[in-house]
Amino acid sequence: MRLGYLIREGFRSITTHGFMSFATVAIIVACLIIMGSVSLLSLNIDAMIKDLEDQNEIVVFVDESLSDEAAARDLQRNIEAVDNVASVQFVSRGEAMNSFMSKYDASLMEGIDEEVFRHRFVVHLNDIAHMSQTKADLEAIRGVAKVNAHLDYAKSFVTIRNVVTVVSMVLIVMLVFVSFFIMSNTIKLATFGRREEIAIMKMVGATNSFIRLPFVVEGLVLGIMGGCIAFLATWGLYNLVTGRVVGSITGTLLNVIPFRNVALQVFVVYMAISVLVGVFGGVNAIKNYLKV
């Protein structure tokens, strides 16, 4: 009976202090949307850089001594065994010539035999930050004549990725702190008007846990409400913004992460933060009023 009463009290309190409940939920929603937007933006930038990184390939040319295609293909296992190699694709000299002709003026190649091209492997890496070492490892393979790698591009990508990671991390951490501060202060403000009610409870012999539980229920409910609203709002905003961005830059390599791919993570993080802030914010806010 008593637990049921305390839970009911928590719900009653949400409606009787309607404006403060609304303010608390609104602040939770606003903070989560700002925090979530920055996180999703950072996630997308990171994914785009990763996409561009993936397109930065290494070309491994096979030595002339292995002009036989089967012998050249045998090198694939050695290349795959090198650290940091993600994928290896064999390109025969014939395929290389066709590709060249399709890219450039075919008349330039008239009378030229495919023999001038070498068999080659197109190699993608796990992490382009170690491109230099991987290039050296590939060059050391017997049967490899030359390795073409754009080390300068790789360095630029790594620098951009690092900067984006650091900036977004700093921004997110700052936003988390600011959001926690704002949310807990809003809850403090919401409970300030109830200090007299708490004093009355203490005077009639209420235990601290009896006083706290309705606040826990209230914080939990407001937190869940705030988290759910923020999640739905972020979903809508994300689809709206990404729809506009993708629609206006068609034909580019710009790919945005579909919201459904990150929906679960966003939901879990939002709920965790909002419930944590709601419950602990509420309990922490009344802490001083309990010392009577």
Added chain:
Amino acid sequence: MVVMQNVRKVYESSNTVALDNVSLTIEDGEFVFLVGPSGSGKTTLMKLITGEVRPTSGRVVVNDFDMGTIKRRRLPKMRRTLGVVFQDYRLIKDMNVYDNVAFAMRVVGTPNREIRTRVPYILELVGLEGREKRMPGELSGGEQQRVAIARALVNSPRMIVADEPTGNLDPVRSLELMLLLEKINEMGTTVVVVTHEKELVNAFSKRVITIDSGEMTGDTSEGEYYDI
């Protein structure tokens, strides 16, 4: 029952001596007026009884609880042996009369069935039958104070402590309220009334303990409140 022995209370933040060398005993079933001018130490003495402050030195025992050494988590249990009434009523504004009184019973985990029979009985005792659904803001000062008394009384405490209970009431309502407290006392509950209203004290032949400048300057049974 209240026992105080050589009690001294100093507020360290302002270095104020609120009470000094106070010794008194209030037996179960007594009706006591605690009188004195403003700032004399009456409220501090009441706060020592309710456990809001602790003595700096000396001994305070309230209903068998040693208030100098009582653990914080035991305070709710001690407070359930008391009923406290304040000058400003301190009712919960968004609860109606019934819930304000029932609330004190819910705090101690009383079953709903018992609450449903006890609250109407207490409201009738204090003359508030038919006012159950009213909100505090819809009641007069005298009625609000009766709700506060009903709340203090509903858990059958051993003692009721009232701090200036008539401070916001006109003389007629004040007298009615004192008669109600006297009736409660006659039913066996110890009543301690902190006041500075001379006429009211002198209208009743009760024990009067006088406090002035933190010291106990008088303690007379069937006494009167004289100008100090």
